[in-house]
Amino acid sequence: MSPLARIPFTRAEQDPTGSCVRDGERDLGNARFAADVRRLAQRLGRVGVAPGDTVAVMLPNCAEIVTTMFAAWYRGSALTPVNAALTDDEARYQLQDSAAAVLVGDERARALAASVGIAWLDAASIHADEADGTATEPDDGPVATAGDFALIIYTSGTTGRPKGVLLDHANLDAMSGSLVEHFSLTAADTSLLVLPLFHANGLIAGTLAPLRAGGDVVVAPRFSPDTFWDLVESHRPTYFSAVPTIYAVLDARTEREVDTSSLRFLVCGAAPMPAELIVRFEERFGVPVVEGYGLSESSVASNINPLDGPRKPGTVGIALPGQEVAVVSPSGEQLPPGTRGEVVIRGANVMRGYLGRPEETAKVVRDGWLHTGDVGTIDEDGYLSIVDRIKDLIIRGGENIYPKEIEECLYAHPAVLEAAVVGRPDPVLGEVPVAYVAPRPGRVVTAEELRAHCTAHLARYKVPEDFEVRTALPKNSVGKLVKGLLREPSRV
Incomplete structure (x- = not known):
């Protein structure tokens, strides 16, 4: 049995009243959280979810995502979290590619589940107040093993269709244990989840x-x-x-x-x-x-x-x-x-x-x-x-240029908040660097100033051919700059 799948129940046995997951005004204690995980796992079973299946969840950051993850593991199933900011077509692609058996979410999720022919569970009922005292059905507890898939995390897909990364319980056991050891995490620690829970960082590290x-x-x-x-x-x-x-x-x-x-x-x-x-x-x-x-x-x-x-x-x-x-x-x-x-x-x-x-x-x-x-x-x-x-390397007339070096130079300018450098095709040199910059609030910076700054700190061949100042640079849903969009200006 996977020790990770047992976490909610081990905590409930050791400290029933201790805090587990807080979300806004809600404070889900260990006993309550474990009971809600078990109850949701049994509901998943009633709609046909079996060991080896995939459970999808599509919600903005909330406690229900964490509960669904442990409920899926209770059933011996994998979780695939779907970014709620995806379009319907993008969400359907992930549901179909992961062969999800059920989608946990809101009314929008209900329509998406129907469109691909899978079951839907209403997330609003997972931690409903009346559920606190509802008895659960007898069962044998979590069934996930170390070799079972635990998460299917989809890559950001800045080029081509996103790929599903398969992580099993052994992967997550090694990773979470490594983080606990490195940071000396104890019962006195509280994590503030800032990053989205459809990403591995939020689910595992956070x-x-x-x-x-x-x-x-x-x-x-x-x-x-x-x-x-x-x-x-x-x-x-x-x-x-x-x-x-x-x-x-x-x-x-x-x-x-x-x-x-x-x-x-x-x-x-x-x-x-x-x-x-x-x-x-x-x-x-x-x-x-x-x-x-x-x-x-x-x-x-x-x-x-x-x-x-x-x-x-x-x-x-x-x-x-x-x-x-x-x-x-x-x-x-x-x-x-x-x-x-x-x-x-x-x-x-x-x-x-x-x-x-x-x-x-x-x-x-x-x-x-x-x-x-x-x-x-x-x-x-x-x-x-x-x-x-490797793919971001710019070769200008035979000279290798790493955009990060230029970006570090731009970040050293006191007016720069964000910077990204990409390659642009050139008929003579093959490729030249181009810089995109967003200024800090209340600051103004010109292309001429940025060129002078780079010229003073970089070799001449590394100085960008052009500088473009924008109010903001494009980012994905995790907040990471998306250079692919800068390489295709017509899409920005």
């Missing part, structure tokens, strides 16, 4: 790891810089995980003094965070920011800067317990410290594969190593620095 450690989870509504610090001050979390854009916005938009005394640490992931922003945020708010790195294919995290040890802003830290991270040449040979190459990952956290795509799985998982497609270097102390994506 939810599973603290619940496994005996701590609790606060589900935050959609991120707003105007109300975010109010949530921190009222719920007193010990950590949260966010993307660089959120940290940049909080730094730019926070005008009052805030109480951060409950926070032990903050995590940044999903995209590289400028070292200058990390240092500035730490100094201003008095909380260590540890940058990490990982993929859905590696169950979310593989490297994170340590809390008890040197933190190196600009790196994504050391390999997490139980994982090996290396940098290899195109022929697969491991490279010495300081040498650029492709980042590869090995460990029990590496995915089982892409759902229904054996050829694509074989391309990225070779000899037990997950090939990430990221370019990086590892220093003498084992700290990984991500240089860029």
